[in-house]
Amino acid sequence: MKAVWHEFAERRMLAETLADAVAERLEKAVAARGAATIAVSGGSTPPPFFKALSQRKIDWARVTVTLVDERFVPPASDRSNARLAAQHLLQNEAARAAFVGLYHDTADVEAAAAVAEQEIATLRQPLDAVVLGMGTDGHTASFFPDAGNLDALLDPQSPRHVLPVHAPSAVEPRLTLSMPVLCPARHIVLHIEGEEKKRVLEAALAAKDGPMPPVRAVIENAAQPVHIYWAAKKDSKP
Numbered sequence: 249m250k251a252v253w254h255e256f257a258e259r260r261m262l263a264e265t266l267a268d269a270v271a272e273r274l275e276k277a278v279a280a281r282g283a284a285t286i287a288v289s290g291g292s293t294p295p296p297f298f299k300a301l302s303q304r305k306i307d308w309a310r311v312t313v314t315l316v317d318e319r320f321v322p323p324a325s326d327r328s329n330a331r332l333a334a335q336h337l338l339q340n341e342a343a344r345a346a347f348v349g350l351y352h353d354t355a356d357v358e359a360a361a362a363v364a365e366q367e368i369a370t371l372r373q374p375l376d377a378v379v380l381g382m383g384t385d386g387h388t389a390s391f392f393p394d395a396g397n398l399d400a401l402l403d404p405q406s407p408r409h410v411l412p413v414h415a416p417s418a419v420e421p422r423l424t425l426s427m428p429v430l431c432p433a434r435h436i437v438l439h440i441e442g443e444e445k446k447r448v449l450e451a452a453l454a455a456k457d458g459p460m461p462p463v464r465a466v467i468e469n470a471a472q473p474v475h476i477y478w479a480a481k482k483d484s485k486p
């Protein structure tokens with residue numbers, strides 16, 4: 249299994265170390281190719297990492313930030329991953345980065361995915377960095393185990409850059425980058441916290457039969473070893 253574990257006692261230590269590692273990747277990409285592209289996740293886990301990364305002094309004007317996945321909600325919604333990135337990452341030094349979101353104000357998520365498809369196709373690829381999260385159901389990106397189109401979502405040969413997702417457990421429809429956008433990335437991180445997520449991930453990686461857990465499908469298809477950043481617990485001080 250292509251995975252490298254980085255373990256931390258507390259999330260603040262993880263956030264600072266991961267921010268250093270990602271900033272270094274972006275800086276090297278800018279030096280080598282004149283620009284850098286990173287895809288980040290939403291949810292409750294990323295804010296401390298976003299804040300730390302936003303303070304790193306790199307040439308952010310040459311960096312494009314996009315999302316691994318998004319809820320089909322407008323940016324004003326507190327469930328919007330674009331809003332999360334705007335509030336916590338696209339601040340400080342990183343305020344100079346360009347942002348390409350996945351949500352579009354269209355009749356349905358399929359139409360939004362079609363618009364996002366065109367925009368993501370124009371981004372420089374392979375992506376320089378992808379920072380994934382994972383739910384306790386083993387979903388990563390918006391590859392939900394109960395998604396109606398899970399086979400299409402986990403297809404490493406998908407012709408799509410962006411796919412719509414309908415999954416009963418996901419509350420609202422979703423948009424997600426596809427396997428052929430995520431897996432070839434030059435650097436892939438899986439950022440998880442807490443004992444429960446560690447148990448879920450270890451079980452997914454050890455599973456010998458049954459359906460392929462989405463997080464494992466990504467790790468197995470990744471072009472590079474996936475760096476798993478795990479913190480045992482939340483910080484003792486808020």
Ligand SMILES: O=C1O[C@H](COP(=O)(O)O)[C@@H](O)[C@H](O)[C@H]1O
Nearest residue numbers: 289290291292293317381382383
């Ligand atoms: O819904 C989502 O959940 C996962 C994990 O979120 P967390 O709250 O457990 O950190 C996240 O990776 C994904 O981007 C997000 O849309």
